[in-house]
Amino acid sequence: MGIIKASKLVHEYIRRDEEGNVESIQTAIDHVDIDVKAGDFIAVLGHNGSGKSTLAKHINALLEPSEGTLWVDGKDTKDPKNTYEIRRAAGMVFQNPDNQIIATVVEEDVGFGPENMGVPCEEIWTRVEESLKSVGMLKYRSHSPNKLSGGQKQRVAIAGVMAMEPKCIVLDEPTAMLDPNGRKEVLRAVHELNRKKGVTVILITHYMEEVVDADYVYVMDKGQVVMQGTPRSIFSQVEKLKEHRLDVPQITLLAHELKKSGLAIADGILTREELLEALEKLYHRKG
Amino acid sequence: MLRDITIGQYYPAKSVIHQLDPRVKLMATLIYIISLFSFQGIVGFLLVTAFLILIIRLSKVPFSYMVKGLRAIVILMLITALFNLFLTPGEDVLLQIWKLTITMEGVKNAVFMMVRLVYLIVGTSVMTLTTTPNQLTDGLEKSLMPLRKIHVPVHAIAMMMSIALRFIPILIEETDIIMKAQMARGADFENGNLIKRAKSMVPLLVPLFISAFRRADDLAMAMEARCYVGGEGRTRMKPLSYDKRDYTAYLVLVMFLVLVILARIIL
Structure with missing residues (x-):
């Protein structure tokens, strides 16, 4: 069993009227099975309302399954006794950078998690320093978060989670409110954490470009996992992705269109370099 | 302004x-x-x-x-x-x-x-x-600790104060944005008598309150995700x-x- 495993996970949002009668039931997650290996970089792709954020909240035990089971680090999220341990094992970064920073000074915010966990004072300081360094924000340690850019704030939020030394970190659309530069900054920081510290990353997003470097991809639509595999195998199925209202990266789309119009290019091209190589090969072959 | x-x-x-x-x-x-x-x-x-x-x-x-x-x-x-x-x-x-x-x-x-x-x-x-505001809330929390004996939620009050301080600039900025958005649609905040001006605050305050509640909800979730369970068993960084x-x-x-x-x- 991997670090995160879901078996037939179901989540229903139940809306009740004033007397407590059920008004409507909306199934946000519908019998989802996932299995994440420790140390992997996982991406969860999906359109708005596909249930991907609900899934993220389950991994942090912020929501409880309606049916099925979810194990995080071997612990069942349904048992309230495990909640605290699960939150220590799986950190979470949210979409809006402003609404998750608690303190008025960067370093104090990063120290908030360890403070809650009862870490001794000297160790908090070393953890704060290390995690700020790992996201490249050490020189802003005594700044006010209000003066930082969106990307910087989001990196502070990631540092705040890292200071709790989790085994796995869930990022729920961390770049949705950022400009292109901020997005790049945040993604670089996340990839670095995954590579250097071996933290398992679960990146939830609807930007295709962010998925390209992942180890494994789950595609969700209407609460179900509709596709899964390596980025290459996912993006080679352009038509199927479109069915689920998802775009493919521009380069992949271009390669796909070229192939459709008769050029002999492989499926699932992800980067500019790969396309260039494929085209060069084709050109040389033709002489 | x-x-x-x-x-x-x-x-x-x-x-x-x-x-x-x-x-x-x-x-x-x-x-x-x-x-x-x-x-x-x-x-x-x-x-x-x-x-x-x-x-x-x-x-x-x-x-x-x-x-x-x-x-x-x-x-x-x-x-x-x-x-x-x-x-x-x-x-x-x-x-x-x-x-x-x-x-x-x-x-x-x-x-x-x-x-x-x-x-x-x-x-x-x-x-x-x-x-600094932070030192002030810290000092207040520590000095009021004896009041916990009579069930005054000292830690919660201090936490609320420091969160309020953190969100004042954010909410001010938001007020500015909403004000400009309403002004762009023809709202008038500056003219008229007192009653008229008070009335013109309604389209400003309603969206501001809604957004503040949404923020509070988000923040509560983020705090919980970072293992916050109240003052018990917490250590201090400073x-x-x-x-x-x-x-x-x-x-x-x-x-x-x-x-x-x-x-x-x-x-």
Whole structure:
């Protein structure tokens, strides 16, 4: 069993009227099975309302399954006794950078998690320093978060989670409110954490470009996992992705269109370099 | 325009007063206020003045910063002075116009009342100018700890205060954005009488409140995700601890209070 495993996970949002009668039931997650290996970089792709954020909240035990089971680090999220341990094992970064920073000074915010966990004072300081360094924000340690850019704030939020030394970190659309530069900054920081510290990353997003470097991809639509595999195998199925209202990266789309119009290019091209190589090969072959 | 508002107008400097533990400064403010309203006669007045001048000198904050706070209470000061001046009964009648009399006691009271109010504002502003909002909430939390015995949620109150401080600039910025958005649709916030202007605040306040609640919801979730379960079992990154100078400060404070009380009793 991997670090995160879901078996037939179901989540229903139940809306009740004033007397407590059920008004409507909306199934946000519908019998989802996932299995994440420790140390992997996982991406969860999906359109708005596909249930991907609900899934993220389950991994942090912020929501409880309606049916099925979810194990995080071997612990069942349904048992309230495990909640605290699960939150220590799986950190979470949210979409809006402003609404998750608690303190008025960067370093104090990063120290908030360890403070809650009862870490001794000297160790908090070393953890704060290390995690700020790992996201490249050490020189802003005594700044006010209000003066930082969106990307910087989001990196502070990631540092705040890292200071709790989790085994796995869930990022729920961390770049949705950022400009292109901020997005790049945040993604670089996340990839670095995954590579250097071996933290398992679960990146939830609807930007295709962010998925390209992942180890494994789950595609969700209407609460179900509709596709899964390596980025290459996912993006080679352009038509199927479109069915689920998802775009493919521009380069992949271009390669796909070229192939459709008769050029002999492989499926699932992800980067500019790969396309260039494929085209060069084709050109040389033709002489 | 809204962005100019500063709360807890901290003045950064490296002085003895800045380095004192916030608990000492809170205590000092309390003792200072007590002495301010209990001194009587010229000796007591001189004592308090000497203390205030000493503190201001030590704090290295320019005097003009402290005077700024006085502008807000000019009207209050005038009203108290006038009431004291005309409505204090006494034997030494200096002047009588119709039913209003000015007595010697009245003049004395009015002058002392003015002095007390001015000293109050200047003295307490030394504290806010030399203490960061964070230190202030930390100090407040620690000093109020005994109240937990009677089930006052001290930690929760301090946490709320610091979160409020964090979100003031964000909400101000948001107000600015909503205001501009409503103005772009023809809303008018500046013209009309008081009632009309109050009414025009509705389309500003409703979206602001909704967004504040949404933020609160998000923040609560983010705090929970970071293992926040209240004050129990928490450690501090920057714990407060008394230093030698803090004990000295306490000693000076007690001596000051005793002197003021003695001056009142003996003289």
